[in-house]
Amino acid sequence: MDKSSGDEIWEDSFDKLLDPRPQQSNLNIIKKNVRLSYNIDTSVENSSHSIKGCSPKSCNRSVSISTPNYNHLGKDLFNCGLSPINRLQLDGFEDTTEKCNADKDAEPNTKKRGLIVPSKNQIDTFSKFSNQTNKVACASNQSNKIVGVVLKPGKWRKSLNIFRQTQISVLNESKKLESRNSVCQDRKSIFLNGLNKQNVISQQDFYKYCNQGKPLKFNAAYSQYKMLKTHKIGEGAYGEVFRYTPNRKGCKNDLVLKIIPIEGSIEVNGEKQKNFSQIWPEIIITKKLSSIQGFANIEKVSTVKGKYPQHFVKLWKRYDDEKGSENDHPGLFGENQLFVVLELHFAGSDMSNVIFLNSEQSFYALQQIILTLAVGEEDYQFEHRDLHWGNILIKSTTKKHICFKFNNTDLIVDSKGVNITIIDYTLSRITIDECCYFNDLSNDEELFQASGDYQFDIYRMMRNELKFERPF
Numbered sequence: 001m002d003k004s005s006g007d008e009i010w011e012d013s014f015d016k017l018l019d020p021r022p023q024q025s026n027l028n029i030i031k032k033n034v035r036l037s038y039n040i041d042t043s044v045e046n047s048s049h050s051i052k053g054c055s056p057k058s059c060n061r062s063v064s065i066s067t068p069n070y071n072h073l074g075k076d077l078f079n080c081g082l083s084p085i086n087r088l089q090l091d092g093f094e095d096t097t098e099k100c101n102a103d104k105d106a107e108p109n110t111k112k113r114g115l116i117v118p119s120k121n122q123i124d125t126f127s128k129f130s131n132q133t134n135k136v137a138c139a140s141n142q143s144n145k146i147v148g149v150v151l152k153p154g155k156w157r158k159s160l161n162i163f164r165q166t167q168i169s170v171l172n173e174s175k176k177l178e179s180r181n182s183v184c185q186d187r188k189s190i191f192l193n194g195l196n197k198q199n200v201i202s203q204q205d206f207y208k209y210c211n212q213g214k215p216l217k218f219n220a221a222y223s224q225y226k227m228l229k230t231h232k233i234g235e236g237a238y239g240e241v242f243r244y245t246p247n248r249k250g251c252k253n254d255l256v257l258k259i260i261p262i263e264g265s266i267e268v269n270g271e272k273q274k275n276f277s278q279i280w281p282e283i284i285i286t287k288k289l290s291s292i293q294g295f296a297n298i299e300k301v302s303t304v305k306g307k308y309p310q311h312f313v314k315l316w317k318r319y320d321d322e323k324g325s326e327n328d329h330p331g332l333f334g335e336n337q338l339f340v341v342l343e344l345h346f347a348g349s350d351m352s353n354v355i356f357l358n359s360e361q362s363f364y365a366l367q368q369i370i371l372t373l374a375v376g377e378e379d380y381q382f383e384h385r386d387l388h389w390g391n392i393l394i395k396s397t398t399k400k401h402i403c404f405k406f407n408n409t410d411l412i413v414d415s416k417g418v419n420i421t422i423i424d425y426t427l428s429r430i431t432i433d434e435c436c437y438f439n440d441l442s443n444d445e446e447l448f449q450a451s452g453d454y455q456f457d458i459y460r461m462m463r464n465e466l467k468f469e470r471p472f
């Protein structure tokens with residue numbers, strides 16, 4: 001939140017209670033050392049600071065492992081059958097019962113849980129790579145013994161791609177990896193309508209949906225002069241995201257462009273490109289949910305063709321220089337490359353990068369998330385299926401209330417100065433007029449292999465819940 005915009009008006013009664021006022025202290029109503037609300041994921045703690053033997057020199061601050069911090073949270077907190085959080089479970093590694101000192105500190109039950117430890121070579125290569133990207137992490141103790149590799153919570157697919165690329169160079173003898181299929185190759189789009197099962201949408205139907213007869217010229221459709229203050233704000237495994245102010249009168253909102261390469265034969269960011277059918281459910285879902293409070297608001301979807309415009313390439317480069325990109329340089333696309341472009345309203349920063357000003361603000365943000373999901377579920381049997389905090393955007397608002405319409409009933413929630421938006425429907429599922437749109441995840445093995453955070457256990461738990469239903 002921007003503190004300069006007078007956000008202190010949102011300070012709430014909970015926060016006042018946390019002020020160390022003497023009379024309440026004396027009455028024992030408050031404790032002096034209460035930790036103020038802070039949107040840390042309490043199931044895990046970034047343990048880069050607590051890895052024993054990891055000196056500041058050898059341990060880049062951004063290289064961290066996400067793992068239950070037992071010193072802080074208590075040893076039994078996650079000791080439950082439903083969610084056995086592991087330090088590492090990635091395909092291609094040898095299972096070993098080897099233990100080392102740092103491991104004992106961090107994970108009291110690794111033998112039972114079957115910690116999988118990569119070889120020194122594997123981890124060295126991986127470590128070098130992850131130091132550059134800051135997105136996936138490894139840790140070693142003082143004697144350079146390997147203690148584990150985990151994926152950071154959030155955008156797991158990108159982290160996994162990077163990890164996989166590194167693995168391939170190190171483990172090219174591994175049969176499992178040789179037979180690995182890319183996500184898109186395995187994942188089918190399904191549009192289920194009663195007994196009809198359709199897997200394909202034609203190019204012409206797709207263009208029609210975009211109100212086009214054929215793809216537009218990328219350079220002309222998104223030329224530099226139509227856009228002000230353009231910059232790259234994010235990236236996903238499937239594309240790049242740019243923010244800009246439209247250079248036209250009457251346009252109040254900043255927009256973002258999510259640009260996804262499609263139908264091409266070259267791999268991008270370690271993934272096969274999606275085809276029209278594979279991207280179809282995401283488009284339909286985005287359009288349908290757009291009118292519901294709390295979901296991404298879409299202006300337009302279009303298909304464009306051609307080389308990546310130079311002004312976007314420059315912005316891509318700037319982002320890469322400043323923040324480091326995990327994606328491939330967009331200069332790799334040729335004249336015949338097709339892209340689907342989603343034009344969405346700018347909806348703020350993702351929750352992992354926002355610090356709530358007070359406890360009430362986080363409480364009402366949670367209420368907004370719950371109500372958004374409730375309305376989506378009621379109206380379209382919507383399931384997000386990838387709702388980590390990187391997919392929840394938060395923007396400040398001057399509105400006092402946020403209104404939801406649940407089953408024809410108006411529900412009004414205090415905003416406390418924040419407006420939430422749920423994004424990224426790549427794995428989502430929706431039913432419209434008895435037709436169900438989703439990508440079949442049942443063959444997407446990678447989705448169910450990662451670990452290191454509760455987020456990854458959830459994918460497996462979700463699959464277990466649905467084990468008798470295929471596809472899902």
Ligand SMILES: Nc1ncnc2c1ncn2[C@@H]1O[C@H](COP(=O)(O)OP(=O)(O)OP(=O)(O)O)[C@@H](O)[C@H]1O
Pocket residue numbers: 155157158233234235236237238239241256258296344345346347348349350390391393423424425426
């Ligand atoms: N409407 C929006 N407003 C502001 N930022 C956005 C918006 N949509 C996307 N972003 C930013 O772009 C990033 C990538 O977007 P998104 O998650 O939709 O991409 P993706 O390619 O589907 O990602 P994934 O790798 O999870 O499949 C988000 O994390 C967010 O930072």
